[in-house]
Amino acid sequence: MRRIDFSTTLGNTELWEVVNRAHMAHTFHVHGVSFRIQSRDGREPPPWERGWKDVVLIRRGESVRLAMTFTQPASEAFPFMYHCHMLEHEDNGMMGQFTVVRS
Numbered sequence: 001m002r003r004i005d006f007s008t009t010l011g012n013t014e015l016w017e018v019v020n021r022a023h024m025a026h027t028f029h030v031h032g033v034s035f036r037i038q039s040r041d042g043r044e045p046p047p048w049e050r051g052w053k054d055v056v057l058i059r060r061g062e063s064v065r066l067a068m069t070f071t072q073p074a075s076e077a078f079p080f081m082y083h084c085h086m087l088e089h090e091d092n093g094m095m096g097q098f099t100v101v102r103s
């Protein structure tokens with residue numbers, strides 16, 4: 001609960017590549033920010049996935065690129081989380097935490 005996995009700066013735009021090397025699909029969710037799916041396995045996402053998201057399904061073996069801009073601060077005392085949205089997975093630790101600091 002007290003672990004901070006990384007920190008970013010308020011106003012930063014980042015491109016995250018999330019790779020699912022597991023044997024099943026996972027629903028990747030980020031708190032405190034919305035993102036757009038830039039690609040799935042290097043290909044443009046289908047039309048229904050081109051809007052703002054906070055959850056993305058990542059099938060086994062798949063890789064997605066997500067673009068996001070951090071507009072809300074998050075301190076070490078109240079960090080944001082990113083996690084699998086399947087309850088049994090997040091309850092078993094498929095989760096991380098990050099801060100958004102002022103420059």
Ligand SMILES: [Cu+2]
Pocket residue numbers: 025026027084085086089094
């Ligand atoms: Cu999962």
